[in-house]
Amino acid sequence: LGAALSGVDVFFPITHGKLGEDGALQGLLELLGKPYVGCDVTGSAICMDKDVSKRLLHAEGIPVSKSRTLWNPKSVPYDEAVAALGTPLFVKPAREGSSLGVSKVRNAEQYEEALRVAFALDRKVLVEEAVAGREIECAVLGNERPEAAPVLGEIVPRHEFYSYEAKYVDEKGAELIVPAPVDPKIAEQIRAVAVQAFQATECQGMARVDFFLREDGSFVLNELNTLPGFTNISMYPRLWIESGVSYHELLDRLIALALETRQ
Structure with missing residues (x-):
């Protein structure tokens, strides 16, 4: 396998779910000695396990749902x-x-x-x-010094919640609002907590951090997605595009971050 992949400089995983974003694929690439975009085995495994990540975030003082x-x-x-x-x-x-x-x-x-x-x-x-509130999403990029995109996004589900069907089956299952209308002070707090969570869970490269924002301005962190959707209309790249980073520039930065940590 290593010989067959010898001509590949950097892998860019675009896989979701078990074996794709839980550290298994990342572990295989580590064994092969190949650089890859995104979180390593540890960060991927932590964020895939909602129980483990929730306990880590709570220990960091980050608000999470009960x-x-x-x-x-x-x-x-x-x-x-x-x-x-x-x-x-x-x-x-x-x-x-x-x-x-x-x-x-x-x-x-x-x-x-x-x-x-x-x-x-x-x-x-x-x-x-069940946390009553708006679904707000934040894009984080970086390794040792991660940064959050200045622009936040909002998911408005057409169903009771943002289900699998709403994401992949029903083309009108949800509306994506970019930029999300959020009070600037609250938006800054969300961005700061997103970066804190990124570091607490040992993420690298990128993650989309999802929140529930209540009417009173308080919020809870729902989860971190270490391999978010990556079409040019997906939320993660859209947040950076709206923040002034082009799709191609974002790809270049992610590849550079992968090489920075794994060569």
Whole structure:
């Protein structure tokens, strides 16, 4: 395999989900001694595991949604989950991407079905509170001195939440607003927390950091995506383009960052 790939200078992963953005592909490229764009094994694995990343972020003082971690579908009954987290609830596999297996539930019957779906995809499942707020996204770029794009974006789902179907099946599943109308002081706080989270989870190269912004101006960090969509209309590159960095310049900078850390 190494000989077959000897002519490749830098790999640019554009894969999502298990084996693609959880550190597995990155580990293979490390074994081959090949530079690659984006987070290394550690950062990729941390951010793919919503339970681990949430605990790390909380330890850093970064606001995250309340949740319970389940290894067994019977370990947290519905009434107990509601007492701790309120209603509705979100149930999701701890280590999946693209909103696969995510359900929004309002009663015990939906809860049981959501657990069945989530545990079919992962041995570890998160039950989270539903945070009422706007979905705000921030693009971070860099290695030792990461920076957040000056412009933020907003996702306005047409469905109940930004589901797998809204992302990949329904062309009108969501509206992307760039730049997002956010108070400048709050936007600066979000950008600062995005960079803090990027460093706390040992990210490199790039990440899209997703938040929920409440009406009162408070916010929680939802997750970090280490391999965000990368078409020229995807949110991550759009945020940089709107900030004055062209698509081609962004690619050049990411490749340079990959070579900087792995040659």
